[in-house]
Amino acid sequence: MIRAIVTDIEGTTTDIRFVHQVLFPYARERLETFIRTQQGESDVAAALEALRAEIDQPQASVDVLIEKLYAFMDGDVKSTALKVLQGIIWRSGYENGDFRGHLYPDVTPQLKVWHQQNLRLCVYSSGSVDAQKLLFGYSDEGDLTPLFSHYFDTRVGAKRETEPYQNIAGQLLLPGEEILFLSDIRQELDAARLAGWHTCQLIRDDADALSDHPQVNRFDQIALETFL
Ligand SMILES: CSCCC(=O)C(=O)COP(=O)(O)O
Numbered sequence: 001m002i003r004a005i006v007t008d009i010e011g012t013t014t015d016i017r018f019v020h021q022v023l024f025p026y027a028r029e030r031l032e033t034f035i036r037t038q039q040g041e042s043d044v045a046a047a048l049e050a051l052r053a054e055i056d057q058p059q060a061s062v063d064v065l066i067e068k069l070y071a072f073m074d075g076d077v078k079s080t081a082l083k084v085l086q087g088i089i090w091r092s093g094y095e096n097g098d099f100r101g102h103l104y105p106d107v108t109p110q111l112k113v114w115h116q117q118n119l120r121l122c123v124y125s126s127g128s129v130d131a132q133k134l135l136f137g138y139s140d141e142g143d144l145t146p147l148f149s150h151y152f153d154t155r156v157g158a159k160r161e162t163e164p165y166q167n168i169a170g171q172l173l174l175p176g177e178e179i180l181f182l183s184d185i186r187q188e189l190d191a192a193r194l195a196g197w198h199t200c201q202l203i204r205d206d207a208d209a210l211s212d213h214p215q216v217n218r219f220d221q222i223a224l225e226t227f228l
Pocket residue numbers: 008009010011019023078083124125126127128131132135159
């Protein structure tokens with residue numbers, strides 16, 4: 001019996017175009033000025049130290065770090081440090097009303113149904129936990145953060161590896177067979193299944209439909225009783 005649903009964001013709850021055409025450019029345009037002016041702030045300084053550790057260059061200058069961050073953005077590298085910095089930059093965009101978190105129209109009604117049914121709802125995204133809370137807190141549908149009990153990002157591990165799914169199950173105090181993972185990416189679903197989780201692939205727009213995971217186009221097509 002499914003007791004917790006863990007959802008990905010990009011391509012699952014949210015249009016990839018919102019992430020790649022709105023969020024990523026917003027952070028990219030502001031990144032260099034932001035780092036140069038805010039590097040003394042404790043959260044930014046901590047992220048820059050984390051980046052030095054990620055690239056194994058403890059003495060790296062701010063210029064080197066900025067260059068590395070641009071390379072990561074170019075390659076859509078899911079660097080934890082980059083994701084933390086992007087999340088900090090996005091806050092002003094949400095707070096100023098420059099954009100709101102996109103959600104496919106089928107997502108919020110189904111999350112509310114599952115919440116009513118006392119299922120635990122969680123997020124696992126490469127975006128930082130703060131960025132996840134911003135997206136759902138300033139969403140097209142209002143503040144949805146009360147629906148979620150847990151948020152996980154790459155600090156628990158990379159989404160295409162199995163260990164993070166084992167860690168998340170441990171934190172939820174649930175066996176894998178009581179957790180359903182929703183994602184558009186086959187390799188993430190493969191990793192979750194290896195941890196014993198149930199899986200369901202969201203096929204939105206032109207997503208990769210080649211997988212042996214159960215597939216749906218919308219959240220309201222997810223029938224929990226079929227995950228035995
Ligand atoms: C929290 S919204 C930004 C998502 C993001 O930065 C990203 O890289 C997409 O990751 P996901 O794991 O949701 O596909």
